[in-house]
Amino acid sequence: MNISQIEAKCKALRLDIINMIADAASGHPGGSLSIVEMLACIYYYKMNIDPKSPNLESRDRFVLSKGHAAPAYYAVLGDLGFFEKSEFKAFRQLGSILQGHPDAKKAPGVDASTGSLGQGVSIAVGMAIGAKKKNPNVNVYTILGDGELQEGQVWEAMMAASHYKLDNLTVLIDHNGLQIDGQNEEVMSLGDLREKFTAFGLECIEVDGNNVSQIIEALDVKTTKPKCIIGNTTKGKGVSFMENVANWHGKAPTQAERELAQRELEGMVNV
Numbered sequence: 001m002n003i004s005q006i007e008a009k010c011k012a013l014r015l016d017i018i019n020m021i022a023d024a025a026s027g028h029p030g031g032s033l034s035i036v037e038m039l040a041c042i043y044y045y046k047m048n049i050d051p052k053s054p055n056l057e058s059r060d061r062f063v064l065s066k067g068h069a070a071p072a073y074y075a076v077l078g079d080l081g082f083f084e085k086s087e088f089k090a091f092r093q094l095g096s097i098l099q100g101h102p103d104a105k106k107a108p109g110v111d112a113s114t115g116s117l118g119q120g121v122s123i124a125v126g127m128a129i130g131a132k133k134k135n136p137n138v139n140v141y142t143i144l145g146d147g148e149l150q151e152g153q154v155w156e157a158m159m160a161a162s163h164y165k166l167d168n169l170t171v172l173i174d175h176n177g178l179q180i181d182g183q184n185e186e187v188m189s190l191g192d193l194r195e196k197f198t199a200f201g202l203e204c205i206e207v208d209g210n211n212v213s214q215i216i217e218a219l220d221v222k223t224t225k226p227k228c229i230i231g232n233t234t235k236g237k238g239v240s241f242m243e244n245v246a247n248w249h250g251k252a253p254t255q256a257e258r259e260l261a262q263r264e265l266e267g268m269v270n271v
Contacts, residue, residue: 033239
Protein backbone atom coordinates (compact mmCIF):
# COMPACT_ATOMS: atom_id res chain seq x y z
CA MET A 1 0.00 0.00 0.00
CA ASN A 2 1.04 3.61 -0.50
CA ILE A 3 1.08 6.26 2.22
CA SER A 4 -2.44 7.60 1.65
CA GLN A 5 -3.91 4.08 1.61
CA ILE A 6 -2.20 3.21 4.89
CA GLU A 7 -3.38 6.46 6.47
CA ALA A 8 -6.95 5.61 5.49
CA LYS A 9 -6.55 2.13 6.96
CA CYS A 10 -5.37 3.64 10.25
CA LYS A 11 -8.59 5.60 10.62
CA ALA A 12 -10.69 2.47 10.10
CA LEU A 13 -8.53 0.40 12.45
CA ARG A 14 -9.07 2.90 15.25
CA LEU A 15 -12.83 2.52 14.91
CA ASP A 16 -12.49 -1.28 15.20
CA ILE A 17 -10.34 -0.86 18.31
CA ILE A 18 -12.90 1.35 20.06
CA ASN A 19 -15.80 -0.96 19.19
CA MET A 20 -13.88 -4.06 20.26
CA ILE A 21 -13.05 -2.66 23.69
CA ALA A 22 -16.51 -1.14 24.20
CA ASP A 23 -18.23 -4.44 23.32
CA ALA A 24 -16.02 -6.27 25.82
CA ALA A 25 -16.37 -3.50 28.42
CA SER A 26 -12.71 -4.18 29.06
CA GLY A 27 -9.35 -3.46 27.44
CA HIS A 28 -6.59 -0.95 26.86
CA PRO A 29 -7.57 1.81 24.43
CA GLY A 30 -4.79 4.35 25.04
CA GLY A 31 -1.79 2.25 24.04
CA SER A 32 -3.73 0.43 21.33
CA LEU A 33 -4.61 3.67 19.57
CA SER A 34 -1.06 5.02 19.81
CA ILE A 35 0.57 2.12 17.89
CA VAL A 36 -1.84 2.01 14.94
CA GLU A 37 0.47 3.73 12.43
CA MET A 38 3.48 1.63 13.39
CA LEU A 39 1.51 -1.61 13.14
CA ALA A 40 -0.06 -0.59 9.85
CA CYS A 41 3.30 0.29 8.28
CA ILE A 42 4.79 -3.01 9.40
CA TYR A 43 1.92 -5.13 8.09
CA TYR A 44 0.63 -3.23 5.06
CA TYR A 45 3.97 -2.01 3.79
CA LYS A 46 6.91 -4.04 5.06
CA MET A 47 6.21 -7.60 6.13
CA ASN A 48 6.35 -10.68 3.91
CA ILE A 49 3.22 -12.58 5.01
CA ASP A 50 0.35 -14.56 3.52
CA PRO A 51 -2.92 -14.68 5.52
CA LYS A 52 -3.88 -17.83 3.60
CA SER A 53 -0.71 -19.55 4.87
CA PRO A 54 -0.21 -18.10 8.37
CA ASN A 55 2.42 -20.68 9.32
CA LEU A 56 4.58 -20.36 6.22
CA GLU A 57 8.18 -21.02 7.27
CA SER A 58 9.57 -18.23 5.09
CA ARG A 59 7.24 -15.52 6.48
CA ASP A 60 8.42 -12.52 8.46
CA ARG A 61 7.54 -12.55 12.17
CA PHE A 62 5.95 -9.97 14.45
CA VAL A 63 5.85 -9.93 18.26
CA LEU A 64 3.62 -7.50 20.15
CA SER A 65 5.78 -7.18 23.24
CA LYS A 66 3.28 -4.73 24.78
CA GLY A 67 0.63 -7.44 24.68
CA HIS A 68 -2.09 -5.35 26.32
CA ALA A 69 -2.39 -3.45 23.01
CA ALA A 70 -3.93 -6.58 21.49
CA PRO A 71 -7.00 -4.77 20.08
CA ALA A 72 -4.77 -2.91 17.60
CA TYR A 73 -3.06 -6.19 16.65
CA TYR A 74 -6.37 -7.99 16.16
CA ALA A 75 -7.80 -5.11 14.13
CA VAL A 76 -4.91 -5.45 11.65
CA LEU A 77 -4.98 -9.26 11.52
CA GLY A 78 -8.75 -9.29 11.02
CA ASP A 79 -8.56 -6.69 8.28
CA LEU A 80 -5.88 -8.73 6.49
CA GLY A 81 -8.06 -11.85 6.61
CA PHE A 82 -6.26 -14.04 9.14
CA PHE A 83 -9.71 -14.53 10.71
CA GLU A 84 -13.22 -13.15 10.26
CA LYS A 85 -13.92 -9.69 11.64
CA SER A 86 -17.00 -11.12 13.33
CA GLU A 87 -14.54 -12.46 15.94
CA PHE A 88 -14.08 -8.88 17.18
CA LYS A 89 -17.42 -9.17 19.00
CA ALA A 90 -16.01 -11.95 21.18
CA PHE A 91 -12.88 -10.05 22.24
CA ARG A 92 -11.93 -10.92 25.84
CA GLN A 93 -14.77 -13.44 26.13
CA LEU A 94 -14.34 -16.95 27.53
CA GLY A 95 -13.38 -19.33 24.74
CA SER A 96 -12.70 -16.57 22.20
CA ILE A 97 -9.68 -16.77 19.90
CA LEU A 98 -9.12 -13.08 20.73
CA GLN A 99 -8.04 -13.04 24.34
CA GLY A 100 -7.06 -9.94 26.31
CA HIS A 101 -3.43 -10.59 25.40
CA PRO A 102 -2.26 -12.32 22.19
CA ASP A 103 -2.41 -16.12 22.33
CA ALA A 104 -0.49 -17.87 19.53
CA LYS A 105 -2.37 -21.10 20.19
CA LYS A 106 -5.74 -19.47 19.58
CA ALA A 107 -5.46 -16.55 17.16
CA PRO A 108 -4.32 -17.19 13.55
CA GLY A 109 -1.51 -14.84 12.58
CA VAL A 110 -0.19 -14.36 16.11
CA ASP A 111 3.45 -15.48 16.18
CA ALA A 112 4.01 -15.28 19.95
CA SER A 113 1.91 -15.23 23.11
CA THR A 114 2.72 -12.08 25.08
CA GLY A 115 1.54 -10.11 28.07
CA SER A 116 4.29 -10.15 30.70
CA LEU A 117 6.14 -6.96 29.80
CA GLY A 118 9.76 -7.35 28.75
CA GLN A 119 9.39 -10.93 27.60
CA GLY A 120 8.08 -10.34 24.09
CA VAL A 121 11.21 -8.59 22.88
CA SER A 122 13.29 -11.51 24.18
CA ILE A 123 11.12 -13.86 22.12
CA ALA A 124 11.69 -11.64 19.08
CA VAL A 125 15.46 -11.79 19.62
CA GLY A 126 15.28 -15.58 19.78
CA MET A 127 13.24 -15.66 16.58
CA ALA A 128 15.81 -13.44 14.84
CA ILE A 129 18.66 -15.71 15.97
CA GLY A 130 16.77 -18.74 14.68
CA ALA A 131 16.05 -17.02 11.37
CA LYS A 132 19.75 -16.24 10.93
CA LYS A 133 20.47 -19.96 11.18
CA LYS A 134 17.55 -21.34 9.16
CA ASN A 135 16.28 -18.64 6.79
CA PRO A 136 18.34 -15.44 6.44
CA ASN A 137 15.57 -13.76 4.43
CA VAL A 138 13.19 -13.74 7.41
CA ASN A 139 12.85 -10.44 9.27
CA VAL A 140 11.47 -10.01 12.79
CA TYR A 141 9.60 -6.95 14.08
CA THR A 142 8.50 -6.14 17.62
CA ILE A 143 6.72 -3.22 19.31
CA LEU A 144 7.41 -2.28 22.94
CA GLY A 145 5.77 0.30 25.16
CA ASP A 146 7.96 2.97 26.74
CA GLY A 147 6.87 1.97 30.24
CA GLU A 148 7.98 -1.55 29.33
CA LEU A 149 11.53 -0.25 28.98
CA GLN A 150 11.66 -0.08 32.77
CA GLU A 151 12.00 -3.89 32.72
CA GLY A 152 15.62 -5.03 32.96
CA GLN A 153 14.99 -7.98 30.66
CA VAL A 154 14.52 -5.56 27.76
CA TRP A 155 18.12 -4.39 28.05
CA GLU A 156 19.44 -7.94 28.31
CA ALA A 157 17.63 -8.61 25.03
CA MET A 158 19.22 -5.52 23.46
CA MET A 159 22.68 -6.72 24.48
CA ALA A 160 21.96 -10.10 22.88
CA ALA A 161 20.60 -8.49 19.70
CA SER A 162 23.79 -6.48 19.31
CA HIS A 163 26.09 -9.36 20.25
CA TYR A 164 24.53 -11.69 17.67
CA LYS A 165 24.50 -8.94 15.02
CA LEU A 166 20.77 -9.29 14.36
CA ASP A 167 20.38 -7.02 11.33
CA ASN A 168 17.12 -8.89 10.68
CA LEU A 169 15.53 -7.46 13.86
CA THR A 170 13.59 -4.18 14.07
CA VAL A 171 12.50 -2.94 17.50
CA LEU A 172 9.85 -0.21 17.54
CA ILE A 173 9.16 1.83 20.68
CA ASP A 174 5.73 3.30 21.38
CA HIS A 175 7.03 6.39 23.18
CA ASN A 176 3.82 8.09 24.30
CA GLY A 177 5.19 9.23 27.66
CA LEU A 178 2.43 7.66 29.76
CA GLN A 179 1.89 4.36 31.57
CA ILE A 180 -0.77 2.97 33.88
CA ASP A 181 0.48 4.96 36.89
CA GLY A 182 0.99 8.26 35.07
CA GLN A 183 3.92 9.93 33.34
CA ASN A 184 7.02 7.83 32.65
CA GLU A 185 9.24 10.59 33.98
CA GLU A 186 7.47 10.47 37.35
CA VAL A 187 7.25 6.67 37.63
CA MET A 188 10.76 5.83 36.40
CA SER A 189 12.65 8.21 34.16
CA LEU A 190 13.80 6.66 30.88
CA GLY A 191 16.51 9.20 30.15
CA ASP A 192 17.79 9.70 26.61
CA LEU A 193 16.41 6.64 24.81
CA ARG A 194 18.20 7.27 21.55
CA GLU A 195 21.51 7.52 23.36
CA LYS A 196 20.76 4.35 25.36
CA PHE A 197 19.80 2.18 22.40
CA THR A 198 22.80 3.46 20.46
CA ALA A 199 25.06 2.61 23.40
CA PHE A 200 23.62 -0.92 23.43
CA GLY A 201 24.73 -1.33 19.81
CA LEU A 202 21.54 -0.69 17.84
CA GLU A 203 21.02 1.59 14.85
CA CYS A 204 18.56 4.06 16.39
CA ILE A 205 16.16 6.32 14.47
CA GLU A 206 13.69 8.72 16.08
CA VAL A 207 10.43 9.58 14.29
CA ASP A 208 6.90 10.82 14.78
CA GLY A 209 5.32 7.46 15.54
CA ASN A 210 1.93 8.57 14.25
CA ASN A 211 3.35 9.75 10.91
CA VAL A 212 3.14 7.05 8.24
CA SER A 213 5.71 8.53 5.88
CA GLN A 214 8.32 8.93 8.63
CA ILE A 215 7.79 5.35 9.85
CA ILE A 216 8.12 3.95 6.33
CA GLU A 217 11.31 5.91 5.76
CA ALA A 218 12.77 4.51 9.00
CA LEU A 219 11.72 0.95 8.16
CA ASP A 220 13.52 1.26 4.83
CA VAL A 221 16.84 2.31 6.36
CA LYS A 222 19.52 -0.28 5.57
CA THR A 223 21.90 -1.20 8.39
CA THR A 224 24.23 -3.99 9.48
CA LYS A 225 22.99 -3.62 13.08
CA PRO A 226 19.70 -4.44 14.81
CA LYS A 227 17.44 -1.44 14.28
CA CYS A 228 15.49 0.56 16.87
CA ILE A 229 12.79 2.99 15.78
CA ILE A 230 11.68 5.30 18.58
CA GLY A 231 8.19 6.42 17.64
CA ASN A 232 7.08 9.51 19.55
CA THR A 233 3.34 8.94 19.74
CA THR A 234 0.17 10.26 21.37
CA LYS A 235 -1.55 7.92 23.80
CA GLY A 236 -5.20 7.58 22.77
CA LYS A 237 -4.40 9.01 19.31
CA GLY A 238 -7.45 9.85 17.21
CA VAL A 239 -10.02 10.15 20.01
CA SER A 240 -9.81 13.67 21.41
CA PHE A 241 -10.93 12.95 24.98
CA MET A 242 -8.53 9.99 25.27
CA GLU A 243 -5.43 11.72 23.94
CA ASN A 244 -2.61 12.19 26.48
CA VAL A 245 -4.77 10.99 29.39
CA ALA A 246 -3.13 8.24 31.47
CA ASN A 247 -6.52 7.15 32.84
CA TRP A 248 -7.33 5.68 29.39
CA HIS A 249 -4.50 3.19 29.69
CA GLY A 250 -6.80 0.35 30.73
CA LYS A 251 -10.40 1.59 30.81
CA ALA A 252 -13.23 0.77 28.43
CA PRO A 253 -15.44 3.58 27.14
CA THR A 254 -19.05 3.79 28.26
CA GLN A 255 -21.74 3.63 25.59
CA ALA A 256 -21.94 7.41 25.49
CA GLU A 257 -18.14 7.67 25.19
CA ARG A 258 -18.13 5.00 22.48
CA GLU A 259 -20.68 6.95 20.47
CA LEU A 260 -18.68 10.15 20.85
CA ALA A 261 -15.50 8.37 19.71
CA GLN A 262 -17.39 6.81 16.80
CA ARG A 263 -18.64 10.20 15.65
CA GLU A 264 -15.09 11.54 15.67
CA LEU A 265 -13.63 8.51 13.88
CA GLU A 266 -16.45 7.91 11.40
CA GLY A 267 -16.06 11.46 10.23
CA MET A 268 -12.55 10.52 9.15
CA VAL A 269 -13.01 6.98 7.85
CA ASN A 270 -12.67 6.67 4.06
CA VAL A 271 -11.59 3.15 3.11
